[in-house]
Amino acid sequence: MDELNVTHITLTGYVEMNKYRYLYFSVMFTVYVLVICSNATIVYLIWSHKNLHEPMYIFIAALLCNCLVYSTTVYPKLLIDFLSEKPIIPLSACLLQFFMFYSVGGTEFWLLAAMAFDRYVSICKPLKYSTIMRKTTVKVLLILAWVVPACHIAPEAILSAKTKICNLNLNGIFCNNAIFILQCTKSRSLAVLGVVALLDLVILPMLFTVFTYTKIFILSYQSCKSFRRKAAETCAPHLIILISFSYLAAYDVTIARMESDFPKTARLIMTLQIFLYHPLFNPFIYGLKMKEISKHLKKLCLTRV
Secondary structure (H helix, E strand, O other): OHHHHHOEEEEOOOOOHHHHHHHHHHHHHHHHHHHHHHHHHHHHHHHHOHHHOOHHHHHHHHHHHHHHHHHHHHHHHHHHHHOOOOOEEEHHHHHHHHHHHHHHHHHHHHHHHHHHHHHHHHHHOHHHHHHHOOHHHHHHHHHHHHHHHHHHHHHHHHHHHHOOEOOOEEOOOOOOHHHHHHEOOOOHHHHHHHHHHHHHHHHHHHHHHHHHHHHHHHHHHOOOHHHHHHHHHHHHHHHHHHHHHHHHHHHHHHHHHOOOOOOHHHHHHHHHHHHHOHHHHHHHHHHHHOHHHHHHHHHHHHHHO
C-alpha cells in the first residue's frame, strides 16, 4: 500500500476526450489568455496611475493578482491533460494543486473582507479614514490575507501526504477536496482541520463582509440621495464578486461530495464553472463599474486604436 502513495493519480472526470480534445484545448486556452490579459491590464492600470494608489484600488489589484494565481493553479495542467492520452498527475503535484487552489480561494474571501472594511471606514468614518487606513494597515491586511489561508491549508496537505491511498482514480479534472475520498480511511484530524478552515477562511470572512455592507447600506438609506448613489457605486462591485465566489465555493463542496453515479457530463460542466467564469468576471466588473479604472481603461483603449 505504501507504493500507492508515491505513484500517479488518474483524473477520470473528462468526457469524450478522443473526440473533442482539440476543441477543449482551443476553448480553454483562449479563456486562459483572456484571463491573463484582462486581469493583468487592470493591475497595470492601478500600478501605473498614482491617483489609483489608494487602499481600495490596491485591494482590487491584489484580488486580480490572486485571480491570476487561482487560474494558473488549474489551467496549465488542464491544457496538458487535454493533449495527453491519459490524464494523470503525481500525488505530490496533486497535493500541491490542492494546497494552492484552496489557499488562494481562502485569500479571495479575506481580501473581500478587507475591501469591505476599507469601504466601511471610507463611508461611515470618513474623517478617520486617513488615520485608520494607513499604508501599514493595508500591508498588514494583505499579508494576513495571503498567510492565514496558507497556514490553514498546509496542515491538511501535509497530513494527506502521510495518509494511505486506496483508490488511484479521482473522479474529477483537478485535485480538489475529492482527494479525501481516495484515502483508505477517513481521518478525524483532517475532518477537524477542514471544518476549521471552512469556518476561518469562508464563513467568518463572508459574515464579516455581509455585516459590514449591511451597516453601510443602513447608513446610506438614512442619508441623502447622492450619498446613497456613492455607496452603491463603490460597494456593488464588491458584493457582486462576493456572491459570485461564494456560489462557486458552494459548488466546489457540492461536486466533491456527489455520488459516483452522478452523470459524468453534468459533473464536468459543473466543475468547469468553478474556474471558468470567475477569473474573467472580476476584471470586467471592476473595469466597467469602478469609474476611475474605467476612465483609464478607455484612455488605454483609445491610445491603442
